[in-house]
Amino acid sequence: MxxxxxxxxxxxxxxxxxxxxxxxxxxxxxxxxxxxxxxxxxxxxxxxxxxxxxxDGLDGLRVAIAEEGFDRFRRRMLAYADAAPQTPRDRLFGICRGYLAFARQEPALYDLIFSFRANSRMIEDLEEGSAPSYMVLRDSCAPFQPAGADPVILETQVWSLVHGYAMLILTGRFGDTSARDEEFLAVLDRIIAPPLSP
Structure with a gap:
């Protein structure tokens, strides 16, 4: 023994x-x-x-797991973006595909990182838009920002669209919708397209 x-x-x-x-x-x-x-x-x-x-207790462990989760989430989005054609539109769509892939492949970790609340710098950084995973979104949206507009508006529109879709997938609202992802993501074109001239 x-x-x-x-x-x-x-x-x-x-x-x-x-x-x-x-x-x-x-x-x-x-x-x-x-x-x-x-x-x-x-x-x-x-x-x-x-x-x-x-x-520092169970909350401390959860924070550490969430930090690891956000890092995996960031790397997954970047991997999909790097595998796409290197145009601004294709990189943004790649980020969104990586977002959905992470949600599907690691649903428990995804749930933790977006539902966990604690008095931590990590959560504050995410809410302030300075967390590394948020910066992936920010950088991908930057080429489509209208001149003089607050960048948070477009970033929030894209994030809300993809996050909402991911949550509906995970709650079983749509069943297996992977075949519909591209149709859904096409809605992004309406968000990032420049406004029509009067």
Whole structure:
């Protein structure tokens, strides 16, 4: 029988990352209600007291998972944009396809990052539009901003359209709508098109 203690399985600063991954796995399997510090510690193979060394309670773990979730979300959008033809329109559409792909492929993590509320700089950054994931949207919308207009207006229109569609997909309102995505995204053309001259 091995005398190795559970905590010895993680070293050189990897325990925090292991706990976050364990938390994401619990979310994926059972939703937000399945996420507890004790379950997370057990999943990572460490003592139930170990998370306290890395997170300020369950809220601290949720913040850390949400930060990882937003980073994955940002990378997914950029991957789709980088795979698209490199025109402003195609990059914007790529961002939106990546947004929908993330929502479909990681629904529990998506739900957490957009429903979690905490007194954290990460959430404040998102609300202020300075979070890295929001900057992906901002940069993609920039070529379509009307002169002199507040950029938040167009960004909010695009974000609301895609986020609302994603939420309706996840709640089962449309069933499997992947075949309709392109038809839906075509609505973006009406948002980003310059206004007709009088």
């Amino acid at each position: 091995s005398s190795e203690k559970p905590k010895d399985r993680h070293h050189h600063g990897n325990l925090r990352a292991a706990l976050i991954e364990a938390g994401i796995a619990l979310l994926t399997e059972g939703g937000l209600d399945a996420l507890t510090l004790r379950k997370c510690a057990a999943r990572a193979g460490v003592s139930h007291a170990a998370p306290a060394h890395h997170f």
